Amino acid sequence: MYTSKISGLGYYVPENIVTNDDLSKMMDTNDEWIQERTGIKERRHIKKGDGNSTSVMGVKAAKIALERAKLTKNDIDLIIFATLSPDMYFPGGGVRVQDMMDMSTIPALDVRNQCSGFVYSLSVADQFIKTGMYKNILVIGSENHSGGLDMTTRGRAVSVIFGDGAGAAVISRSESKDRGILSTHLHSEGAHAKELSLEGPSTEHWVPELIEENPKENIPYFPYMNGQFVFKNAVVRFSEVINEGLQANNLSATDIDMLIPHQANLRISQFVQKQFKLQDDKVYNNIQKYGNTTAASIPIALTEAWEEGKIKEGDLVVLAAFGSGFTWGSAIIRW
Numbered sequence: 001m002y003t004s005k006i007s008g009l010g011y012y013v014p015e016n017i018v019t020n021d022d023l024s025k026m027m028d029t030n031d032e033w034i035q036e037r038t039g040i041k042e043r044r045h046i047k048k049g050d051g052n053s054t055s056v057m058g059v060k061a062a063k064i065a066l067e068r069a070k071l072t073k074n075d076i077d078l079i080i081f082a083t084l085s086p087d088m089y090f091p092g093g094g095v096r097v098q099d100m101m102d103m104s105t106i107p108a109l110d111v112r113n114q115c116s117g118f119v120y121s122l123s124v125a126d127q128f129i130k131t132g133m134y135k136n137i138l139v140i141g142s143e144n145h146s147g148g149l150d151m152t153t154r155g156r157a158v159s160v161i162f163g164d165g166a167g168a169a170v171i172s173r174s175e176s177k178d179r180g181i182l183s184t185h186l187h188s189e190g191a192h193a194k195e196l197s198l199e200g201p202s203t204e205h206w207v208p209e210l211i212e213e214n215p216k217e218n219i220p221y222f223p224y225m226n227g228q229f230v231f232k233n234a235v236v237r238f239s240e241v242i243n244e245g246l247q248a249n250n251l252s253a254t255d256i257d258m259l260i261p262h263q264a265n266l267r268i269s270q271f272v273q274k275q276f277k278l279q280d281d282k283v284y285n286n287i288q289k290y291g292n293t294t295a296a297s298i299p300i301a302l303t304e305a306w307e308e309g310k311i312k313e314g315d316l317v318v319l320a321a322f323g324s325g326f327t328w329g330s331a332i333i334r335w
């Protein structure tokens, strides 16, 4: 059986910086509240007319990852695209990437697992590599949140948190037994689906119904989040799934060289850091600059950490995610 390794990483974020003060001009919020509760100072939003979309940003990140993997588009056997904000309701973003990158008719798979999307995608890629079916897989996490948020005071508890961006990784076959993706661990609990969700347009809330009802409150085509419930579940699940990954590999928290938590909220990351007694240089956070970019957050953070020289050969890197679904997962990687 083969092992899979991350052979190239890249990310792209739109140039347009939106600070907390910028948001306070659109809704009743302020820098102090946002920083204190979430750690976020600013985020990136696509600007109308800048040419970006979820797929376009994904392609920009993917091209960097490919170049760093020293591969071309012709070497890629499969595209896996994770997003909750595809350009179109259907088809998903994977086929758009295949077209925009002018790739041959390779398969394109879309993963709908929100904040856990990248870890789920990595796990799928890992299985295809391990069985020998594919050699190189392009995994992309990309989100265009800004186009779908309620940017009024009504939506402030959600809108201040999320940002736009994309991250990509090339997953390649490796012959090494002790390097690469050691294991991945995935979970879900659909009983809490509605606690962090966007209900319409969907077959439950289809367009004619939305137009007819046009409710003033709880508009189903804006995301809804039960913030405190999400927070409480997140801290428990993050810890559980990191422990599960460590135990599966006979490792302990002291073995972790770098933890890259999904950038949900700085307070959640700090809580997890404390639980595992990790020093500051063993956890990477960049939510301060980008907000929560959902499926893109782990590949963006992983790329930045690697670019900054914070991940070295032989390091034990742990990825962990939790989000809407609820879904959660971890990946244990020997770099």
Ligand SMILES: CC(C)(COP(=O)(O)OP(=O)(O)OC[C@H]1O[C@@H](n2cnc3c(N)ncnc32)[C@H](O)[C@@H]1OP(=O)(O)O)[C@@H](O)C(=O)NCCC(=O)NCCS
Pocket (backbone or CB within 6 Å): 028, 029, 030, 033, 034, 037, 038, 115, 156, 157, 158, 160, 161, 225, 226, 227, 228, 229, 230, 231, 234, 264, 265, 268, 292, 322, 323, 324
């Ligand atoms: C969203 C979150 C920051 C809210 O913090 P909180 O301490 O739970 O705050 P609450 O929702 O209880 O709201 C407290 C007050 O702030 C207000 N408020 C909400 N959003 C606000 C904003 N952007 N600016 C100012 N005030 C705001 C509320 O209306 C409420 O006012 P009230 O007390 O007068 O009713 C927090 O619940 C959280 O981080 N949850 C996890 C979210 C997350 O990680 N999501 C991603 C998962 S992948």
